[in-house]
Amino acid sequence: MGPAGNLNSDNLNFFNSQGYVVLESFASDEEIEAMRKQMDHLLDGFDCSTSSVFSTTNQQKVTDDYFYESAEKISFFFEEKAFGDDGNLKQPKELSINKVGHALHELDPVFKKFSRSEKTSNLLHSLGYKRPVDIQSMYIFKQPGIGGEVVPHQDNSFLITEPSTCTGLWLALEDATIINGCLWAIPGSHKNGLVRRFIRGEEGVYFDRPPPSYDQNDFVPIEVKAGSLVVIHGDLIHQSFENQSSKSRHAYSLHVVETDGCRWSHENWIRRKVEPEPLYAS
Numbered sequence: 199m200g201p202a203g204n205l206n207s208d209n210l211n212f213f214n215s216q217g218y219v220v221l222e223s224f225a226s227d228e229e230i231e232a233m234r235k236q237m238d239h240l241l242d243g244f245d246c247s248t249s250s251v252f253s254t255t256n257q258q259k260v261t262d263d264y265f266y267e268s269a270e271k272i273s274f275f276f277e278e279k280a281f282g283d284d285g286n287l288k289q290p291k292e293l294s295i296n297k298v299g300h301a302l303h304e305l306d307p308v309f310k311k312f313s314r315s316e317k318t319s320n321l322l323h324s325l326g327y328k329r330p331v332d333i334q335s336m337y338i339f340k341q342p343g344i345g346g347e348v349v350p351h352q353d354n355s356f357l358i359t360e361p362s363t364c365t366g367l368w369l370a371l372e373d374a375t376i377i378n379g380c381l382w383a384i385p386g387s388h389k390n391g392l393v394r395r396f397i398r399g400e401e402g403v404y405f406d407r408p409p410p411s412y413d414q415n416d417f418v419p420i421e422v423k424a425g426s427l428v429v430i431h432g433d434l435i436h437q438s439f440e441n442q443s444s445k446s447r448h449a450y451s452l453h454v455v456e457t458d459g460c461r462w463s464h465e466n467w468i469r470r471k472v473e474p475e476p477l478y479a480s
Contacts, residue, residue, distance in 0.1 A: 344441075
């Protein structure tokens with residue numbers, strides 16, 4: 199990696215052939231600490247009575263107005279296993295949250311600073327983006343013991359542009375290991391194109407095709423240290439398993455799409471009232 203986020207030829211070759219690349223020490227210890235402290239602050243002020251449950255296995259049940267409106271807000275989503283049979287949280291809220299999203303990059307000064315940093319823009323420029331926008335961001339907790347799985351998917355399914363242009367930037371805020379639920383991916387799977395789309399229709403959201411079956415032997419773990427950035431092609435098949443350890447696996451996930459020469463699909467679940475501001479225009 200070159201100065202301030204620029205990808206070198208080795209990075210680009212690996213990304214183009216494998217569909218992802220790991221950039222170690224992309225974020226400083228100070229940036230990591232700032233984001234984690236800011237999330238603690240946001241959680242302190244969070245009212246548990248106004249929230250939703252997040253699931254990638256049965257998204258239709260939880261796509262309410264709270265989910266839709268989160269596209270331009272900072273919203274809080276609980277783990278499926280956070281509640282007991284009586285409907286109450288089994289442990290404190292800060293250990294029960296699945297993720298916070300989807301506009302941290304826009305509304306929170308700490309996350310906005312990182313998301314719109316020079317090194318992030320340089321990274322995107324080296325990937326060929328001409329007028330990129332941050333379209334979605336999430337702080338993912340992967341809580342110890344209850345941190346749920348994320349089933350195999352492609353980011354382009356959820357953030358549809360024509361043609362497809364999404365890239366995921368997944369920043370480890372803690373070490374991510376096989377034990378605590380690191381990312382897994384099928385190397386080179388981005389070359390096979392988009393498998394299915396996540397559509398928002400009149401009666402809610404749905405996938406336009408059933409999920410394919412994958413051979414788990416094709417996946418490789420992406421174990422990374424805190425501060426590492428995993429750059430993910432929008433068509434890469436990736437997943438993560440439940441966190442069955444006693445340690446969390448915090449991460450900040452940012453998704454970027456192109457606005458130059460392509461169209462944001464009207465079928466997306468995100469339907470913004472205000473157009474996002476480009477990181478740059480070239």
